[in-house]
Amino acid sequence: MCNILHILRYSSVLCNILLKFSLFIYFMSQSSSVLQHVGTNIRSLRDEHSLSQQDLADRAGVSRRTIAALETGQVNISLAKLDAIAAVLGVDFRTIVSAPEHKEHALVNALAWQGEKEESKATFLASVPSRSQIELWTWSLAVGESYVAEADAEGWQELIYVLEGELTIQFTDSSRTIAAGSSFIFASSVTYTYINSGSQVLKFIRNVVY
Structure with a gap:
């Protein structure tokens, strides 16, 4: 089972601040x-x-x-x-x-x-624009581990930043693999699965915006 380290919930008055500064993470070479x-x-x-x-x-x-x-x-x-x-x-x-x-x-x-x-x-x-609240998570998945997520409500989105390892997000008809140092945004109002198909522990930051 995945190890969820921390869950921080922010009220709507902090949404803009969190969007600006939670995403100022380590420099990506293609910036x-x-x-x-x-x-x-x-x-x-x-x-x-x-x-x-x-x-x-x-x-x-x-x-x-x-x-x-x-x-x-x-x-x-x-x-x-x-x-x-x-x-x-x-x-x-x-x-x-x-x-x-x-x-x-x-x-x-x-x-x-x-x-x-x-x-x-x-x-x-x-x-991304936000209506009311943002959640900031840090996740880790052991090698071969996965997490199946239920679809969120319409309008929910996730912003992912991979710190270590390689994250594969499996959707119904497609998948996306995100390497360490890369970001990805997707609408989470669909069923999806986080998968660590790499050879090391996966660590990533997950922002849930709704």
């Missing part, structure tokens, strides 16, 4: 730099709201020079300040850091913060 998109998004949204760089800076509590540098991809801003800019522009954090083609349900996979050293970084992996 694209957030600075590729932030500048374009800020310029576009600022134009939509008829705001000058100074107007946006004043409302977000940053300098005009910071806004100008962001729009040309020349500055690495703190997550809190970037969130404040997004709020002034009337969008969520995901929208400000994502490529323009990403829609509501998105594996974003964007490098959102880079420290002075290469090993220091934060990657925003994914985002």
